Amino acid sequence: MSGHSKWNNIKRKKEKTDGAKAKVFTKIGRELAVAVKQGGGPDPNANSRLRDCIAKAKAANVPNDNIERIIKKAAGEGDENKYETIQYEGYGPSGIAVIVETLTDNRNRTAGDIRHYFDKFGGNLGQNGCVSFLFERKGVILIEKEGLSEDKVMEDGLEAGASDFQSDDDVFEIDTEPDDFSGVLNDLEKKGYEFVSAEVEMVPSTTVKLEESDAALKMQRLLDTLEDNDDVQNVWHNWDNSDQDEEN
Structure with missing residues (x-):
């Protein structure tokens, strides 16, 4: 159910500039480093959180050398940043359910930014648990059909x-x-498959279409603004934007 809408989002990201792609690499790098420190060390065989992050990084075309360098650095002493994982939940335009996963070293800054974005684009930030019951945690692997x-x-x-x-x-x-x-x-990797996306994510049990173009535009701008924030790692939602024209 989520494939088409998710593929539409991935295509949007593929068309971003090199600078935006570099930001994606940076975010995944932070996630890898935190996984090493909080998930049980630099060995992915003994650290399932790190193993899943490596899979996500590879699917996003982060070079293996980069991945190894980040893991080695995170395994060393002298961590200068203390990041914590915080999840926010709320509603976008027309009641679209949104979950925002962040890694932050300043929870006040991050909370203020996230609340501002929701307010700016016609949504509102809610309490934890207000929308997460509409989602199920799943591993999702996407493979291009061609050939x-x-x-x-x-x-x-x-x-x-x-x-x-x-x-x-x-x-x-x-x-x-x-x-x-x-x-x-x-x-699947051993069988030679390549992935356009691979990660454990929050999948909505049902999706909602936005019939009004203004609401759809505001929702897309909310998603773009959230994803552009350095503290935001993932954004999950139940908007079915598979038919949405790409707008900026």
């Missing part, structure tokens, strides 16, 4: 331990239980 057999990809995915398989216009979506994500991804 691949649907039956073969489905067979390989389910054989690897996937919980669900879906075919969209442009991508195959392979879903997993959160604890099975790394194992399924590793198995």
Whole structure:
């Protein structure tokens, strides 16, 4: 259900400038470093949080050398920044459910920024738990269809331990239980598959379309502004923007 809308978001990100891509690399780098320090060390075999972050980094085309350098640095002494994970929940225009995951070294700054963005674009920040019940945590792996057999990809995915398989216009979506994500991804990687996206995420149980163009534009601007913030790691929502024209 999420594949088409998610693919639309990924295509938008692929078209961003090199500077924006560098920001994505920086955010993933921060996530890797925190995973090393808070998840149990630099060995991905013993640190599932780090293992999942590495998978996300590879799918985002972060070079292996960069990944290894970040892990080694984070494993060393003298951490100059103390980041904490904080999740925010709220509503975008027309009641679209939004979850914002952040890594911050200044919770007052981050909270102020997030609240301002919601207010500016016609939404409102709510209490923790106000929308998270509308989402389920899943591993989601997207593979471009071009040149691949649907039956073969489905067979390989389910054989690897996937919980669900879906075919969209442009991508195959392979879903997993959160604890099975790394194992399924590793198995598919060994079989030669390349991924356009791979991470454990919050998937909405149902999605909502915005019929009014003004609301859709405000929602897209809210998402873009959130994702442009250095403290924001992930933004999940239940807006079905698969038919949305790309606007800035």
